[in-house]
Amino acid sequence: MSRIKASEEVLAFVCISVHPREHYPHVVNDITKINSVKEIYGITGEYDILIKLQAKSVREFSEILGKIGSLSGVAKTYTMLVVDLIKP
Numbered sequence: 001m002s003r004i005k006a007s008e009e010v011l012a013f014v015c016i017s018v019h020p021r022e023h024y025p026h027v028v029n030d031i032t033k034i035n036s037v038k039e040i041y042g043i044t045g046e047y048d049i050l051i052k053l054q055a056k057s058v059r060e061f062s063e064i065l066g067k068i069g070s071l072s073g074v075a076k077t078y079t080m081l082v083v084d085l086i087k088p
Contacts, residue, residue, distance in 0.1 A: 010061040011054050011082040015047035016074055023073025024048060030071050036064050047078065 016031075018024045031037055031051060039052040051068075055061035069077055 009054055009056055010058055011052075012061065013080045013082070014051050014053055014065070014068065015043075015078040015080075016049040016051065016068065017046065017076045018048045018073050019075035020073070027071055027073045031068065034064060034067070036060065 016027065018027050028040065028042075028049065031040055031049070036053055036055050037051050038054050041050040042048065043050045053061070053064060055064055065077070065079065068074060
């Protein structure tokens with residue numbers, strides 16, 4: 001197991017809930033324009049979108065998360081920071 005160091009990039013998975021549903025295509029389009037977003041998945045359940053976000057610093061991560069949260073149609077987000085890489 002490899003412990004992620006504080007000085008390294010921030011890796012996180014962010015769940016995004018879109019409401020109203022008509023905003024889904026616009027939210028996806030806006031998220032695809034964010035360079036730090038490495039992967040985007042449409043998912044089922046309480047949330048509609050799952051993204052893999054990789055930022056160069058905690059500050060950049062916070063700014064990107066704020067940008068995503070302020071997009072029209074984003075009702076809520078749930079963020080999970082990666083602390084260990086168990087299997088690449």
